[in-house]
Amino acid sequence: MTAAALHHTTTTSNSSSGYTNGTIAAVPVTGDRSERPANVGILAMDIYFPKTCVDQAELEKHDGASTGKYTIGLGQTKMAFVDDREDIHSICLTVVSSLMEKYGVAYTDIGRLEVGTETIVDKSKSVKSVLMQLFAESGNYEVEGIDTTNACYGGTNALFNAINWIESSSWDGRLALVVAGDLAIYSSGSARPTGGAGAVAMLIGPNAPVTIEHGVRHTHMEHLYDFYKPDLSSEFPVVDGALSVASYLKSFDTCYEGYIKKLERKLAVPHANIDEVDYFVGHSPFTKQVQKAVAHISMIDFKRDPTNERYDAVRQAYLDVPVAQSYTDKVMERAFVAVSKEIYRTKAETALYAAKQIGNMYCGSVYGGLASLLSQVSSADLLGKRITLFSYGSGSAASMFSFVVVGDTSTIARHLSIVERLASRVDVPPVDYEKVMELREKTHQLRSYTPVGSLDNLFPGTFYLEHV
């Protein structure tokens, strides 16, 4: 793709949306910078997903798959997709401009912007540099940060980098933007229903309502080929599904055990377990995988404290069975899925709303989960709560970390409006969805190409490709 001509559809004016915008502004740092700012975290958040989606139950029928294969087996309700009018540049432009406009943030107040993505349309030029178009009018060209990549983990690295910048002596008092998004597209076959598309933008700064928790983060990285994209001319990844599912869970086990031990030390409580976590947000390639992750929370908690009465039903059978056996032992996995059902229902399921309705957004997935939570749970209920995230990118890179809610999240919830916005999408019949996939495959990497997708299939305020 060369210099693409990008336009955007008319934005719905915020003044007509029924509420007044608050504004969030940077506060210039004066005097001594030797002290770190307090409560660094998420000041604002927005999510973009395409207007078009395909119903997974319809897709099951169309594909001749057994009933429930996608809806229950994968735990997916709908899958978002884009036609040839959108690419990684346009969806990131859309989500950043939307956040800035909704929250009334000045482009001059941004000192850092990093993009986490694995949707690579140029091996050299970053998506971040494309986003600098949005800053041109303000005259602010001093914006640090570029792109960061390792499968679905890029957004997490970008988030950590943004927070670290604000806590470092290099911070200049301005705010940071983190963009995490992807187009998840698979070749036709069993992996295709695990696709999705979308991007999340987060505004990071001090005195945030949703603050990062220090001293508990645990990371696990290793050299693996579970999911990768060695064919640079194709949009499709190469996937070893079984290895990827197992690697996710293995990384999860390491991260959760490391995290909970650090939390135990920090809180000085004996046998810390999932009870210390109010909400769990897992990276969701498909939501069933997160249910498995929750089962692994129970496996680790049980291993760490076999006397916990929550595990009465599995104690006898699994007291001496190592967690690793569950990577291949489906009976064991089901037993712990059963015993962790209440944890899943009360702590994890709310965060999976967007993932069920959109599918995988790769880098955006876990942050779409956080957005789902902040959008649906009231600010009063969230106050004082710990939200624990697990980010996994194949290859592999994984981290578990947490936010604590210390302020009012109602503005974020109102601007996200995930349930309402997802309900306003257009269901596209599977046969038309497949035509769009064929179109993308045929026109991928074409030059001097004019996209043919209808502009009616875009939400107001969406950037789109006019010519490539």
Added chain:
Amino acid sequence: MTAAALHHTTTTSNSSSGYTNGTIAAVPVTGDRSERPANVGILAMDIYFPKTCVDQAELEKHDGASTGKYTIGLGQTKMAFVDDREDIHSICLTVVSSLMEKYGVAYTDIGRLEVGTETIVDKSKSVKSVLMQLFAESGNYEVEGIDTTNACYGGTNALFNAINWIESSSWDGRLALVVAGDLAIYSSGSARPTGGAGAVAMLIGPNAPVTIEHGVRHTHMEHLYDFYKPDLSSEFPVVDGALSVASYLKSFDTCYEGYIKKLERKLAVPHANIDEVDYFVGHSPFTKQVQKAVAHISMIDFKRDPTNERYDAVRQAYLDVPVAQSYTDKVMERAFVAVSKEIYRTKAETALYAAKQIGNMYCGSVYGGLASLLSQVSSADLLGKRITLFSYGSGSAASMFSFVVVGDTSTIARHLSIVERLASRVDVPPVDYEKVMELREKTHQLRSYTPVGSLDNLFPGTFYLEHV
């Protein structure tokens, strides 16, 4: 490229290299982490370049170019290149393992590793994840950071991120590795002699001899298509040479002016100028470009203080001429190259040693410059000196920032030994160099391929591809 089988040649044992290794170890953070560690910067540094190079004067003859076109016009002496035995994975493995071994650093003491590169062989799996192979034996899988990309700027983003991590409350007391490297390969034609290959590794931590200077960094980023890689299946970039040279200089002007103003404020000196900078290290696509950058230092200094007697020779002609005119006015550029010759000779040229001998290492270029300086100037002469760097990545992303030398750099100099190591390379005749370029082009992205390059063309301790 799929899971490549990587091996490495026998390493020359350090015990036979005539000096005893010091060791650098992480110090666990205990107690209150609210204070930032002091003197964060470069503890150790290593550079890797291929054993094979082509002489630019020979290449001029071979290409039928006018004498001096590459050697004087570009300012290049030799160009390093790899055959089909090496790729971005292998050169990064080589430079990291070399640094760790030379300086006696334990893999368990590393808490972060980020790779800056634009040599993309997989759109999803990071080079960082490949480097995790080196950590496997130590059992340390808790290493944050992935890859970061925007043309030649990735190493700088990785460096800033590493420093910020250490200064943040997320720091766990361990050290960070920054890897910056690329294979710079152009299609046959006028850009080909501006190629190169190599990687730099830096160990970042507190109490470093070469410390980052705070409060002076200036960054400029904008949306440009001066150099990019839209053809994902090719190793070659698309280059608008004139635009790229001008964009580099425009970014340079903005960054230098911003930087020198911040330095002026920090040092509380009137009319701060290049006299405050002891050494200048510029990103070098070819060294002539850095000489132009130095000319721009003079343009900005002259604009900021037209009474400076250093500019007597140009005052009358250029007093009212804006710096921007020089982007197209070659007479003006030459006038300022002439008037800045002494600045170039005393402050900039030493740092260009590796760039002249290797060519462009893209992300590694400016750090190869820093390595050249630390390798050639004695520790006593460096002590207390300010080293100012300019990093530019097309697309575009640029920063100017500085290090101050506060400790002994002799160990770093000894381990780098740039002059001696560059002198030990093998000059390959241009006709054979071209055959290698053809081989790379033909075999790029092949699968089930066994490289044919001779292992004699590798330094001891070099990782190489056995099978792809």
